[in-house]
Amino acid sequence: MIKNKKRLMFFKMISLSLLRRRSRMIVALLAIVVGATVLAGLVTIYYDVPRQMSESMRSYGANMIFTPDGTDSLTDEMIERALSYIPARDLDGYTPYRYENTTINKNPVTFAGVDFDGVKKTAPYWNVDGAYPTRDGEVLIGANVAKTFNLGVGDKTVAVSSIEITEDVDESLIPDYEIIEIDGVKSADHELPIKVVGIIQTGSSEEDYVYLSYSDVEYLTAKHRGYDLVEVSVNSTGGLESYTTSISNGVEGLRAKLIKHVAASESAVLTKLTSLIFIVTAVVLLLTMICVATTMTAVIAERRKEIGLRKALGASNLSVVGEFLGEGLLLGGVGGILGSVLGYVFAEIVSKNVFGGSITFLWWLIPVTIIASVAVTGIACLIPIRSAVDVDPALVLKGE
């Protein structure tokens, strides 16, 4: 009963001190909230930005390739097995390529069978004038091919593939063609009418190819075959090397390699960026905490008289420290809660504006922020209180 009443008075005193001295309370709270916001906001960003940056690095497209290793080509089953080594959430996309040589107007052109949805992921930098093909017979052509054959979007032409009739030719794909036999070698000229729906510009070798669907390539060559190359785009926050090693070892006949200039600069930029944010966070946090401390010191220091009075009324040093600390800690707690909310809001704003996505909510950051702001506030209060309680009450009360 007695204890309850004392405790009640304790809380009444510290809460009234905060409520009725509103302007001072706001000053102190503001300082703490700013500190806590910086803490929560920057730490959230620090944890989440590398992930988000890594995702936007995917605009560079593929950073890993699979090639056949001692086999003629890669099968769907091999690719699937290889991809199983990469966690699904880190796999941004992949595109198997099947290259075949054919001709347009009797000139040789390399055709590449691709999955256009995959290409959008692994080669997002393709600048397509026109559209991506949506049905069989529609093709994308490289800018160089377009110039060479004077083809524009919407133009139609015919790709001709001269097929040597061997065992692996699926003759059901060439039912109506005239088979010519020269010196015991049977061959047929197989035609595929194509329509250009888009022209790609990349500034590099992609401009020399014609891209079309797998089924068109199959029809054109009359051969069932696997893929020559798979481009894979993987989110990396490190550990790309280990994927390639385990895939190369784990899948017979398939070799995984990093596209080094992409992978290396990705990790370089990510590392720099991460350490930049880390050190910025550290510096800003340190300075903000000092600011919180100086403000708290100022707020407490102006109450020396009150401390003297309490001592004159018979308060022990311990209880004075207890009351002022209680006040500081309450303020620190409230500031910490507000700060973790505002910090999250800030991080979310950053994430929305910079990366266009949501930030990961770090639940553990809430208690950390609250504890940190309580601790900083507590320490910041303790220093001036300690020096204040040591003063002679008589001096304080006498002095103006």
Add this chain to the structure above:
Amino acid sequence: MASLLELKNVSKIYGDLHALDDVSLTVEKGEWVAIMGPSGSGKSTMMNIIGCMDKPSLGQVLLDGKDISKESQTSLTTIRRDKIGLIFQQFHLINYLNAVENVMVAQYYHSVPDEKEALAALERVGLKDRAKHLPSQLSGGEQQRVCIARALINNPEIILADEPTGNLDEANENIVLDIFRQLHKEGTSLVVVTHDPEVGEVAQRTIRLEHGKIISDEKNENFVE
């Protein structure tokens, strides 16, 4: 029976300055003593020593027969809390607590806060209806009465008042002095430090200090019980 307060050859020396110089003084229970003197006479030093806020350099201070001159800072705090009620010239109310809460702070450090008792103390000084007002909403006289109520709340052995009317106009001064008279009647011991002759002369006994020494100590013949 021992005297309530006894100073035996007390000196307080700051460097070369003898703020109190070999002062001896006895205050009996229920007495109303005024300590007077110009500034620099040692009033404040004496007040601090009696109020357990300072220790003498030489000599003994007996409060209720107990020597407090050698006590530690901590036990002085305890003694002050239990035996002394302080009244200040500047009132020193906590500005974010209302009248009754200010009184309760003294209870809180002493024993247990009890709003009923605190209200009763305010009623004694005629401030019951202003109990929920903050210091800034009270006049100077009212603030001083809250201060008196706060000093009274723990039934101290001595009420120690330092220039209690120094910041008050005449009307309020009279109210405060009336309360002192009332307290005296009820048997409370009062030590009032003042330089105001009017306040000094209404006391039962007037002690004059000059240069750290007692130059006179006389009963007030006009004193009305």
Add this chain to the structure above:
Amino acid sequence: MFFRMIKGTFIHQWKKMLMIALTVALGTSIATAMLNVMLDVGDKINAELKTYGANINVVSKSAAIVSSLYETDEATDAYLQENVTGELLTIFWANNILDFAPFLDGQVKLDGTDQKVTGTWFHYHLSFRKKGSDYIRDTGINNLRDWWEIVDGERYDEQADFYKDAGDLFAMVGENVAEKKNLKAGDEITLTGKTTEVVKVVGVFSSGDNEDDVIYLPLSTAQRLTGKADLIQSISVSALTSPEDETSQKVAKNPELARPEDYELWYCTAYVSSICHQIQEAIPTSSASAIRRVADSEGDILNKTELLMTLITVLSLIGSALAISNLVTSSVMERSQELGLMKAIGAKNVRIAGLVLTEILLVALVGAVSGYFIGFGFAQIIGHTVFGASIDMKGMVAFLVAVLIFAVTLIGSLPAIRNILRLRPSEVLHGR
């Protein structure tokens, strides 16, 4: 008297004044460091991104039209003269060109099988003279192919002591070739093209792409092997660029038709398109184009990094502004009694406000100046730990910070001063 009073404040309240100065210093240092880092981070990340390699490809104008698909095409007009390379150093944005290297591809026989070779510069000392000026640059693929992992041996370097006077019969071999032909550093291989050259393998590299199938040779060796003296096929250029925006893209499509002021701005900004344009001006026989994969992604990452840093900077600026104005407010409020007394003895409001403001601004000045230097230190620490390079300190930042701190201090003092001016002296002196 005014100054004596100010002096008095500094002497008697030095602790408080020190605290304000300290807080202002801290706030200033955050602002200085963050603003400088923010303004410099673009350049720094841009430099990092150069690991992605070249972002501009320069080929002969005719080669750009006659597809490189015709590998059999021997027409000399598909090549550039080797000596035009130096022209790159003469363009407006030459300082933004970090590295470049010419390339010449050819097919040769190695042990009876076809082998692709590429001639280039590794770490070449280019000295170019034009209109009486000398342009000198060390450049080549050792920087441009920074990501090459040397599996065996070392990188070839024309200027290294060991190779300086040892002729040009050296080779860097791609990993796949080395594997197929069982080559290692120190081996000698015989390449047969138009001539036959015996070259020594300096190192084996892994690149992860089709360069692993190629043997890289010094340019002169490749020119002999292919019989194309003084000719090159393409130049890869790595340049620091600013992200393209709508206007720049519009101008780039048709520079001649753009409004003169748009053209001017575009020409004088380091857009990849304007650099390409300038290269074509300098080498009229060439066609320069952006390697989209690199150029686009760089712009994207650069924009994001800069925006990110800007937002973090804004947060820290708000933080330090609040901290400063906070402390100023509380320290001025604290002095209400003293200032009330001044009113009581007849000081006019304006004088009191003037006194307080002068004091605070003086303290803030001291804090801000020291804070600027602390901030300079922090910026350099950040620069060196993160990028291993100094952060450029911009004069603009000093000005910006000065204005900011002045404003913040002033704003911080305002509510407190208003409070004081409203005070009635009697209230203050009676301790209410």
